[in-house]
């Protein structure tokens with residue numbers, strides 16, 4: 001059964017990984033182990049599409065006016081320093097942890113105040129970190145492959161295997177599967193057979209495999225630091241701007257903490273912060289019931305407004321996670337028991353109680369099995385009661401709402417009502433092309 005997607009946070013020591021992880025998670029009920037936590041991905045909820053926002057009650061996470069926070073697992077992959085592939089730092093442990101991740105967030109200290117080892121300095125060029133992190137992963141995978149290339153090639157010829165079969169046998173240890181390898185090769189469109197590949201071709205295969213298996217978002221952290229701006233401009237020009245997000249984990253952590261303690265109103269992912277003073281000035285004599293801030297915290301909020309919120313539009317942390325979900329191509333699927341009312345079992349008034357995040361290119365049948373485990377899947381239908389093939393692929397707005405089979409399904413498969421789930425297409429007008 002496909003497991004839940006996992007996003008790995010990587011970066012040198014002191015880049016801000018733990019702060020990012022803490023700012024994305026709700027410390028009260030999140031710790032799986034010290035390195036793993038549940039963060040919340042913000043998505044457009046299906047309730048908005050069907051105008052039932054007022055009845056939306058998620059079993060996990062929350063939904064406010066159609067913006068839903070869906071739990072997603074995060075992993076802090078600590079211990080990366082240059083030379084990790086040779087066992088430096090926490091080298092082997094780092095690489096071992098890395099293989100579980102489906103996408104990476106590279107947390108970069110954009111302030112230039114820490115060197116490659118994470119030690120204090122000034123004026124360090126953080127674009128170097130992006131280059132060496134990639135190079136560590138490349139050397140790790142290429143090293144393992146090239147070391148045995150002679151025998152891999154001989155076996156490939158002797159067994160008349162396909163290139164996908166031969167490479168998958170080598171890449172399975174990185175959490176790969178045959179479709180990842182097939183997409184890697186498609187990306188390159190190589191003409192020569194595997195036995196004729198040069199070292200240069202193997203390098204290109206490794207590079208394309210890393211792009212496919214570990215799509216990476218670059219989180220340029222510490223933008224509250226005045227030195228960060230120049231680095232930010234430089235890196236945004238060098239990298240695919242679609243993969244870079246400017247952020248401040250420290251600011252996000254602070255704002256969430258202050259909001260939780262009742263000092264401010266803060267809408268995560270936005271520039272909107274209200275203090276008691278602001279609300280009184282806006283005409284609410286009670287100041288929204290917020291507590292009075294002390295001078296120090298008031299100044300910090302002012303500083304964050306100037307340096308981050310008004311300049312960048314948000315702390316960027318919510319966007320880091322959304323971007324990671326985007327590069328991974330995650331599709332939120334909404335299991336419901338009834339495809340007309342969108343309710344789930346016992347509580348017939350609440351809608352869209354569940355939401356699971358699945359990877360793009362998953363079929364309706366695979367999603368059904370993920371949600372239902374081994375229970376037999378009689379048939380699949382969705383909004384409007386339209387039947388859908390198990391082989392259809394899910395995408396946002398397409399085959400992403402599912403409900404229970406009831407009587408007709410029971411006839412179809414002779415299993416109990418509880419055993420059936422149905423997946424179905426959303427309204428034709430919201431169908432989107434499969435990415």
Ligand SMILES: Nc1nc2c(ncn2[C@@H]2O[C@H](COP(=O)(O)OP(=O)(O)OP(=O)(O)O)[C@@H](O)[C@H]2O)c(=O)[nH]1
Pocket residue numbers: 011012013014015016017018019020078079118221222223224225247248249250251
């Ligand atoms: N100015 C500023 N400092 C930050 C920010 N995020 C983290 N820091 C600081 O950077 C230091 C290192 O942060 P951590 O989150 O512990 O870094 P890490 O990457 O987990 O470090 P290791 O545990 O050593 O791998 C701490 O002093 C943080 O307060 C930020 O957005 N702005």
